[in-house]
Amino acid sequence: MGEHVIKLPDVGEGVAEAELVEWHVNVGDLVREDTVLAAVMTDKATVEIPSPVDGKVSWLGAEIGETVAVGSPLVRLEVEGEGAASEAQAGAAMADGEKEAPLADGTAEEGEDVAAPPKRPQPKAPTAKPAAGAVEAAAKPAPVTAGAPRSEGEKPIAPPAVRLRAKDAGIDLRQVPGTGPAGRITHEDIDVFVARGSRPAPAGLQRRTGEEEIKVVGLRRRIAEKMALAKSRIPHITYVEEVDVTALEELRGKLNAEKRADRAKLTFLPFLMRAMVKAIGEQPAMNSTFDDEAGIIHRHAGIHIGIAAQTPAGLMVPVARHAEARDLWDCAAEVNRLAEAARNGTATREELAGSTITITSLGALGGVVTTPVINHPEVAIIGVNKMMVRPVWDGGQFIPRKMMNLSSSFDHRVVDGWDAAVFVQRIKALLETPALIFVEG
Structure with a gap:
């Protein structure tokens, strides 16, 4: 019998370490080639680590939530023959001929006489x-x-x-x-x-004691860190305005009824994206990121709109790049593609980074008003609330109109309240008169 060491591979360009978010095996398990051993995460991209050989798990190199350096031993397997030290292929193997890193626990490289490694306590499920x-x-x-x-x-x-x-x-x-x-x-x-009025308590109504400890790891930890960073560094100003989307909804219905087979179905978001592109053309400062450590505002020519999406794993923000170069249907198709990639976990690192302004929406659960948290280091985020039919006074009578609030937050260090209001009012005007969205110039 020999020992096969599986090291953490290079999981992405420029990535030196990754967080262990899930074990799929335990010590003593028998695994076959290509069996998924673990999952690691970096920059919101989750990568599964498969086994390159058949064997029996003898050692696990980290606990869930720990950060593992690229090249460090992750799993040891008992295998037939002499065994070897290798790196599992996880979509991006290390370059051929690159010297392997020494084992993180200080043991010698393959071929040297070493003592058996100490067994590490195995991660346990929350209890x-x-x-x-x-x-x-x-x-x-x-x-x-x-x-x-x-x-x-x-x-x-x-x-x-x-x-x-x-x-x-x-x-x-x-x-x-x-x-x-x-x-x-x-x-x-x-x-x-x-x-209870001297009546016996209904069956099943018992006092409960105890508590459950849940370790914050993986995407949830990254979300927590991102939100804490944004709220601790960015002084938010939130501006709420109601928008009459009756005409837009009528137009959207007609366009969907007459759409070609090669075009995506239109939702509200593509209209908002095109309205934001036109409004940014008049106020380019909104399409910026702020390096608060260097004190530099980076004003971007390309408009890369992040779309905050809720997934089974948690909140992700895939990015629709160069929205300024996309028409209404292209925006719709890209939003659909990114949402599906985020939900099934196939979104790439490039698709989850690089946004310059963000849209957040809770759909039918959008509520009346929200206070969106800015996606650091951006300076603006547009929040979409629930659409509701409400009576609106037209000067002579109340008429039913489809109304929706936009709850938008801005970095008050970069954006003044007046500029924030002008920006939102311009978006409101475009959405209430949707024909203007298609007017060039």
Whole structure:
């Protein structure tokens, strides 16, 4: 038998390390070639690490949430033959002939006599942590089921003080569920029983104790870090304006009814993207990123719109590049493509980075008003709220109109309140008169 060392491969250009977000195997598992061993993440891109050989897992090199350097040993397998040190292929193998990095735990390279590596504690799934006092209860017989009356002649367990209190109050202790050890009735149980109007608690309504510890790793940790960075560094100003999208919705319906087979179905977002492109043409400062450490504003010519998308893994922001060069249907097709890539986890690093301004929308759950968090280091984000039919006064009567709020946030270090209002008002005018979106110049 030999040992095969699988190292973390080069998972992307310029990437020196990755975060371990999931183990698919445990020590002692038998694996075959191409079996997925683990998943690592960098820059919101998740990469699966397969096994290049058949073998038995003898050692795992990190715990979930730890950062692993490229070239460091990740898994050791017991294999037939002499074994070897290798790097699993994960979409981007290290260059041919590149010298392998030394083992992270200080062991020698292949061929040297070394002691067997110490076994590392294996990651465990989150478990419920008992609250104070729960351990003692767990070691004793289970309590009587709450709400279940005791049988005739069964004596309830209660201390003298509780019995006296129940007698004075005219309470039949046989009807009081006990939550103490072995079903012992406490003063708190009497309080709950009285609060329920001296009626037994319905079956299943029991007190719960304990807590669950969930380690923040992977995409959730990156989201947390990104949000904390944005809120700690950017002084937000949020501007909310309502938009009458009745005419836009009528136009959208007609265009979808007459669309060609080679065109994507139009949603609200492509119209908003084109409106933003025209508004940015008049206020290019909105299409900027701010290097707050160097004190430099980078004003971009290309308009790369990030589309905040909720996925099973968490919030991602795929980027529709060069929106200024896309027409309405091209915007729609790109939004659909990026949303699908984000949902199924196939979005590339390039598709998840480089935005210059962002749109965020919760769709039908958009609410009336939101306070979007700017996608650092950008200076603006446009938030789309829920569309609702509301009565609107036209000067002579109330008429039903399709209304939607735009909740937009700006970096107040770069964007003044007046400029933010002018920008949103320009978008509002374009959306309320959608024919203007198609006018060039």
